[in-house]
Amino acid sequence: METQSKPPARKPHISEEPITFFNWYKHIDWLNVVFVVGIPLIGVVSSYFVPLHPYTFIFAVIFYFNTGLGITAGYHRLWSHTSYKATPILKFYLAACGSGAVQGSIRWWSRGHRAHHRYTDTDKDPYSVRKGLAYSHMGWMVMKQDPKRIGRADITDLNEDPFVVWQHRHYVFSVVAMAWVFPALVCGVWGDWKGGLIYAGILRSCFVQQATFCINSLAHWLGDQPFDDRNSPRDNMITALVTLGEGYHNFHHEFPSDYRNAIQWYQYDPTKWMIWVWKQVGLAYDLKEFRSNEIEKGRVQQLQKKLDQRRAKLDWGVPLDQLPVISWDDFVRDARVDGKALVAIAGVIHDVAGFIQDHPGGKTLIGSAIGKDATAIFNGGVYDHSNAAHNLLSTMRVGVLRGGCEVEAWKMQPSEKEKMVSDSTGQHIVRAGDQVTRMSSV
Numbered sequence: 001m002e003t004q005s006k007p008p009a010r011k012p013h014i015s016e017e018p019i020t021f022f023n024w025y026k027h028i029d030w031l032n033v034v035f036v037v038g039i040p041l042i043g044v045v046s047s048y049f050v051p052l053h054p055y056t057f058i059f060a061v062i063f064y065f066n067t068g069l070g071i072t073a074g075y076h077r078l079w080s081h082t083s084y085k086a087t088p089i090l091k092f093y094l095a096a097c098g099s100g101a102v103q104g105s106i107r108w109w110s111r112g113h114r115a116h117h118r119y120t121d122t123d124k125d126p127y128s129v130r131k132g133l134a135y136s137h138m139g140w141m142v143m144k145q146d147p148k149r150i151g152r153a154d155i156t157d158l159n160e161d162p163f164v165v166w167q168h169r170h171y172v173f174s175v176v177a178m179a180w181v182f183p184a185l186v187c188g189v190w191g192d193w194k195g196g197l198i199y200a201g202i203l204r205s206c207f208v209q210q211a212t213f214c215i216n217s218l219a220h221w222l223g224d225q226p227f228d229d230r231n232s233p234r235d236n237m238i239t240a241l242v243t244l245g246e247g248y249h250n251f252h253h254e255f256p257s258d259y260r261n262a263i264q265w266y267q268y269d270p271t272k273w274m275i276w277v278w279k280q281v282g283l284a285y286d287l288k289e290f291r292s293n294e295i296e297k298g299r300v301q302q303l304q305k306k307l308d309q310r311r312a313k314l315d316w317g318v319p320l321d322q323l324p325v326i327s328w329d330d331f332v333r334d335a336r337v338d339g340k341a342l343v344a345i346a347g348v349i350h351d352v353a354g355f356i357q358d359h360p361g362g363k364t365l366i367g368s369a370i371g372k373d374a375t376a377i378f379n380g381g382v383y384d385h386s387n388a389a390h391n392l393l394s395t396m397r398v399g400v401l402r403g404g405c406e407v408e409a410w411k412m413q414p415s416e417k418e419k420m421v422s423d424s425t426g427q428h429i430v431r432a433g434d435q436v437t438r439m440s441s442v
């Protein structure tokens, strides 16, 4: 008997309804559209009427780097990942510059980013690239999202950080002050407050926004996967160039709490360099680094995986355990009476019919081995065949000799088979010089 009353049905979120001619405008997050499309458009149009002052251009570039760092070193590596600790002065600088990048509050940004790392590529990832490149770039902001769909992320540490709490509470003030008023005031020093607002303010923040959006889109779409290829994050120098070093995203998703994104000295990661400089001057401390041993392990495992994929594409001959077991008498009869070109080497029977003409040692030699055990003459009795010859021979196998000792044991006893080295897909790995036909003691 059902005694519990059913909970009231939740009104479905707009994102669950199909987009139609009559409701499309309800699907749009108009506030975000103003911030990421509307205001940048106003900037583009206004730039037609306001000439660009050279000082304003220089300041806009400098301010671009500072507000970019507010996101990469602040929002991302400090607050989202706590990959290092910052003194209050540095936190103030990063929070102020981050506000100037017009990308939401630290609290909102970091919460979404933590969910992105925890649920990468799933439906709970707020900007999953599996929903398309355009969606991961801007679509997720332009279209309304069901907040209940996004995966849970713990942000109790951020709720205890006074800089994060203050900036979240006074977010609109912070954006207006840092993104637009501040650059206008600075450029007002040389009488170009309008240019300051349009170039160093609006257009510069548009560039920072687009660069950051590239991390969610391009860095999950373009480049190499040296550490893990199960998910979408990728390493790419080009994305690193536009995002102050955040383009080594495959590494970053594997080692998110490392303050570095690029680990080689020659890779472009100015965010890492700045955090290191701040450490030298006492503004940053407790910089976290994964041990190079752990990083190298990931790299080697991924290399191994790629090697397995290449190996799997090659013809290594029928696996021994799938070959028929043939008695010695049947083998001899098939060769001598039925005229089959069978040669037994190390307990494995090979059909060399198609190879007799091509045998580098001449067809007489190979012909003399038909219907016989050629283990000794193949392994040095006449000529000690190369590794390549053993590899080629393996593609000609057709059977296993009963009583073929080791070879038959592999077929008959699973415990023996387990001793064979296999790759991650269970395929037997034959190392150089390690073919079953190779008899070093002969």
Ligand SMILES: [Zn+2]
Pocket: 116, 215, 216, 220, 233, 249, 253
């Ligand atoms: Zn990512």
Ligand SMILES: [Zn+2]
Pocket: 076, 080, 081, 113, 117, 252, 256
């Ligand atoms: Zn991250």
